[in-house]
Amino acid sequence: MSRDLMPNRFTLGEAELPPRESQLIARRDNVLGASYRLQYRRPVHFVRGEGMWLYDPDGRGYLDFYNNVPSLGHCNPEVNAAIADQASRISANTRYLEPRLVDYAERLVATFPQELDRVVFTCTGSESNDLALRIARLASGGEGVIVSSHAYHGTSAATAMVSPNLGDAVKLSPAVRMVSLHGPAGVPDLQAGAFFEEQVRSAIADLNRRGIGVAALLIDTIFSSDGVWVDPPGFIAGGVKAVREAGGLLIADEVQPGFGRTGAHMWGFERHEIVPDLVTLGKPMGNGFPIGAVVGRKSPMDRFGATARYSNTFGGNTVGVAAADAVLTILHRDRVLQHALAMGERLKAGLERIAERHRGIRGIRNAGLFFGIDIGLDGTGEASRRAMALDMVNLMRDDGVLISTTGANEDTLKVRPPLICQAEHVDRFLQAMEGALQQAVAK
Numbered sequence: 419m420s421r422d423l424m425p426n427r428f429t430l431g432e433a434e435l436p437p438r439e440s441q442l443i444a445r446r447d448n449v450l451g452a453s454y455r456l457q458y459r460r461p462v463h464f465v466r467g468e469g470m471w472l473y474d475p476d477g478r479g480y481l482d483f484y485n486n487v488p489s490l491g492h493c494n495p496e497v498n499a500a501i502a503d504q505a506s507r508i509s510a511n512t513r514y515l516e517p518r519l520v521d522y523a524e525r526l527v528a529t530f531p532q533e534l535d536r537v538v539f540t541c542t543g544s545e546s547n548d549l550a551l552r553i554a555r556l557a558s559g560g561e562g563v564i565v566s567s568h569a570y571h572g573t574s575a576a577t578a579m580v581s582p583n584l585g586d587a588v589k590l591s592p593a594v595r596m597v598s599l600h601g602p603a604g605v606p607d608l609q610a611g612a613f614f615e616e617q618v619r620s621a622i623a624d625l626n627r628r629g630i631g632v633a634a635l636l637i638d639t640i641f642s643s644d645g646v647w648v649d650p651p652g653f654i655a656g657g658v659k660a661v662r663e664a665g666g667l668l669i670a671d672e673v674q675p676g677f678g679r680t681g682a683h684m685w686g687f688e689r690h691e692i693v694p695d696l697v698t699l700g701k702p703m704g705n706g707f708p709i710g711a712v713v714g715r716k717s718p719m720d721r722f723g724a725t726a727r728y729s730n731t732f733g734g735n736t737v738g739v740a741a742a743d744a745v746l747t748i749l750h751r752d753r754v755l756q757h758a759l760a761m762g763e764r765l766k767a768g769l770e771r772i773a774e775r776h777r778g779i780r781g782i783r784n785a786g787l788f789f790g791i792d793i794g795l796d797g798t799g800e801a802s803r804r805a806m807a808l809d810m811v812n813l814m815r816d817d818g819v820l821i822s823t824t825g826a827n828e829d830t831l832k833v834r835p836p837l838i839c840q841a842e843h844v845d846r847f848l849q850a851m852e853g854a855l856q857q858a859v860a861k
Contacts, residue, residue, distance in 0.1 A: 439463055458815045467492025470836055470843050481819045483835040483847050489677055489702040490748055491838045497705045497744045504740035512734040519734055522743045529684050531693045536719040539734030540710040543673035543700025544572030550696045550712050551576055554667040557718035560631025564621045567596040568826045570643040571636060571671055580636060583643045593630050595621035601647045615656030622664045632666035639686035640675035645825030646783050646790025651689045658692055673700035678749055678837060681759030681786025689785060705745050709738035758837045761844055762786040768848040778859045789833035803829035806858050813854035819847055
């Protein structure tokens, strides 16, 4: 069944809105393309952001527990200063010699396993995944791409065709094969690795039989769009081995789990104790400034570079590099990974206490500050669980706390606050969560 990308979005006539917002919506509808959506049943209107907070025109603050893009908080002053300083000097591209580009590239690559020693810069995660697919197809000689059954990897033509999350109206490539995950399939954790490997091997066999071949296994290493399936660590290893035996590459999409989001590691793939062939990065790299990258092994990078051109005028520009360099400095200097791990533990403990006191939480999964919280009452079906989760998202929005949903049925709350959140922010979130759960259960 086709689903909207934002099922908790505003629908005209659904909510009574003040004239200021209703007039702005009317103006949007008269000028913006129909593909745009407003989130929440009562759209939020923001005029500024600071740290963990977004503010509406009346000065009301909303606690942001959803936006992973400003990884170090909204309008981080140190990142903004780096952007302004570089913009006041020069915004050059990668065709000119630029020491700061090389300095940052060396610093970035040093955070990866030693096998991953080359980087190419882009502007977005979509561009990164698009480029990684080109490299994998050239290096492998195959065309087939294996993805999880509800994956999202971008908005370009190539990445949309490997993103089943976008719905039935966006056609997948004939060279794409989808694999199920153990959690949504109801397979116990002890069998997760064998189940995943079996799915991947079946996909490989079908691709080879049809003469398509295997280019890559492309996975978001926290499986965020599938419902945040983080455990057990290492369950993807057998599938990775099978792809490599078939001549394909592993592409780790780190746009969401990367840059310390999981707390214990800089990169999500490290939880699984594997080393990818290519790793894709996106806008959290620059705290929201449009910069991304593909980090990879020398061999496929060299082969691609020798036979194909890739010139991206804005990718790797010096202003973006300045933003990214500031982010990396703050991550290391301020021990952000350790902080994210501690705040993740505090948040999980609080959620578990709420689950003990109230009905409606079916499961809690996390790695660091990335959570999937399954919602629904025992004995209820998919439609009821989905409605309850969406009610909670909108009740929390009305209480001034922002989250969203994920998973094929959209009955999992997706929680991923900026990595700078403090204990008081966690406690405020838990307060809003418990209140929304009580209201949703009673509805």
